[in-house]
Amino acid sequence: MSIACSRSRGRFRRRSKSWWAPGPSGIYTNVRGVTTNSAAAKAALDFVFWPLAKHRLGWYLEPAYDYSFGRGHEQSAGISGGLLIAIP
Numbered sequence: 001m002s003i004a005c006s007r008s009r010g011r012f013r014r015r016s017k018s019w020w021a022p023g024p025s026g027i028y029t030n031v032r033g034v035t036t037n038s039a040a041a042k043a044a045l046d047f048v049f050w051p052l053a054k055h056r057l058g059w060y061l062e063p064a065y066d067y068s069f070g071r072g073h074e075q076s077a078g079i080s081g082g083l084l085i086a087i088p
Helices: none
Strands: 005-007 016-031 034-049 057-068 075-085
Touching: 016 057
Parallel strands: none
Antiparallel strands: 005 016, 016 034, 034 057, 057 075
């Protein structure tokens, strides 16, 4: 479950979109046969870019941050990205 807030700004309004999504997360860890589960919080930003006016081809970037409430309070950050292809 997460809450997403969308926003388009500036001259790239028709070709780009961004939003953020904070929310809860569950973490399952298995290290050397020891399994642990813990609750966590996650925050992600999404940036979508459509270079063509008809939105048939685009790409996205999603940086994210996780904070575990379990033992050790592990934190992680990462970024993912990819190509978006519309299916007519």
